[in-house]
Amino acid sequence: MPSHFFDVAAAAAFSEKKMTKINLFESPRMFCDVYGLEPGQAQTQHVHEGSDKVYFALRGTCVVTIGQDKRELHPGELAVAPSGMAHSLSNESADRATLLVMMAPHPSFKG
Amino acid sequence: MPSHFFDVAAAAAFSEKKMTKINLFESPRMFCDVYGLEPGQAQTQHVHEGSDKVYFALRGTCVVTIGQDKRELHPGELAVAPSGMAHSLSNESADRATLLVMMAPHPSFKG
Numbered sequence: 001m002p003s004h005f006f007d008v009a010a011a012a013a014f015s016e017k018k019m020t021k022i023n024l025f026e027s028p029r030m031f032c033d034v035y036g037l038e039p040g041q042a043q044t045q046h047v048h049e050g051s052d053k054v055y056f057a058l059r060g061t062c063v064v065t066i067g068q069d070k071r072e073l074h075p076g077e078l079a080v081a082p083s084g085m086a087h088s089l090s091n092e093s094a095d096r097a098t099l100l101v102m103m104a105p106h107p108s109f110k111g
Numbered sequence: 112m113p114s115h116f117f118d119v120a121a122a123a124a125f126s127e128k129k130m131t132k133i134n135l136f137e138s139p140r141m142f143c144d145v146y147g148l149e150p151g152q153a154q155t156q157h158v159h160e161g162s163d164k165v166y167f168a169l170r171g172t173c174v175v176t177i178g179q180d181k182r183e184l185h186p187g188e189l190a191v192a193p194s195g196m197a198h199s200l201s202n203e204s205a206d207r208a209t210l211l212v213m214m215a216p217h218p219s220f221k222g
């Protein structure tokens with residue numbers, strides 16, 4: 001049986017190639033990932049129809065755009081991209097950034 | 112239009128009466144709350160059939176029980192209660208505890 005407890009920042013991983021996603025938990029109802037972004041890495045603008053997405057900044061700083069609203073997300077701050085709203089993510093700082101990311105429902109659960 | 116950005120710990124609230132829930136975002140797909148627990152406050156054991164719940168500790172320490180698995184949840188740690196699994200929450204420390212809590216899908220969305 002998988003554990004129900006996670007040290008989120010410790011689970012983060014980083015790659016020089018691209019933003020790294022580590023899954024902590026998934027079901028048809030949701031996924032819970034940790035994203036690791038090296039400086040300069042980004043998730044380009046995209047939309048999920050039918051799923052809401054939450055970003056919570058754990059370490060470092062990312063620029064998050066939700067619709068027309070663009071802000072720096074600092075540790076302890078959360079951004080919500082509701083279903084159908086375009087969003088993007090970019091680490092424009094000199095340091096690594098770690099985010100907790102949840103989406104509901106899971107857009108592509110394979111079981 | 113509601114904001115898409117939140118300072119989570121700053122949104123927390125506390126009451127001597129009982130554990131306090133502040134909603135940041137909700138839809139039929141999920142809710143995202145901040146829980147504030149004074150020392151001694153708790154959420155008794157309960158089960159959600161059809162929804163997954165995630166607890167992420169922001170400040171302070173809570174004892175979290177997921178099924179038979181009981182642990183102290185410290186800041187930066189996350190606990191998942193999958194659909195159908197009994198879970199409870201208890202602040203057994205001398206300090207306030209703040210948690211980010213998400214559930215998907217929302218068990219009682221009223222719009």
